[in-house]
Amino acid sequence: MRRNRPVHTVGTVVPGTLVIDAPGGTGSPLLDAAGERPLVARLSRAASWPVHLPDVIGVALRIPAAGPDGGPADLLFASTGTGRLTRYVLRFHLSATAGPLTTMFPLLGAGGHLVFRLDPEGPGRYRFSCSRNSGPWRGLGRVVLDVPAPERPPHRARGAEAAAGPDDAGLRFRPVAQPPAGLTVPVWLRAARAPAYGLARRVGRERA
Structure with a gap:
């Protein structure tokens, strides 16, 4: 109906850096060696309601040359809980700094299923961690974004079309087709998500 992105319609695109300082044995070269990698991030709200209303917050990351065959790698985070079950349940927040975000759906890596997590430490700064097979969270590093100031529009903005930048x-973003190299999307998840992403891309091309 929107003829563009079905969700997360309005967003802010900013550059940033992925810093890995505690390599984690995930099976992905991106995450298993210390270092810094540039990235592009998009901060958005799922329903794109007016900014004074709570919404499901999204942070999408694209890391160049970190995906399959040397292409980009995409990781999508949404505001959720962090427990063994609640990490799979969406939560409403006012901004990207109001609470934790996880990838919610797992990727297959070394030793099993991996879910990744971002914890806000301030505007544009997040702790980056992962959990294997619904176990404890283990720190990998941090994500630092060059967010505009303020991070989100002032409350006078009435519509979701008033983006923060x-x-x-x-x-x-293509999280199904472009996971970090060394990680794969489970077959059941690929089957469930691919049709929706394919339709959204077709609608976007037709609109363009």
Whole structure:
């Protein structure tokens, strides 16, 4: 109906850095060696309601040359709980700094299923961690974003169309097709998500 992104319609695209300082034995070269990698992030709200209303918060990360065959790697985070079960349950927040976010759906890596997590430490700064097979969270490093100031629009903005900064209508994340190298999307999850992402991409091309 929206003829663009079905959810997370309005967002803010910013550059940033992924810092790995506690390599984690995940099976992905991106996450299993210490270092820094540039990235592009998009901060958004799922329903794109007015900013004074709570919404499901999204943070999408694209890391160049970290995915399959040397292409980009995409990780999508949403505001959720962090317990063994609640990490799979969406939560409503006012901003990307109001609470933790997880990838919610697992990726297959070394030793089993991996779910990744971001914990806000301040505007544009997040602790980055992972959990294997629903076990304890283990720190991997941090994500630092060059967010605009303020991070989100002032309360006088009435509509979700008032983004906190520049967006990029052509930027489309592909978490099913482009996980970090060394990690794979479970077959059941690929089957469930691919049709919806395919439809959204087709609608976007037709609109363009």
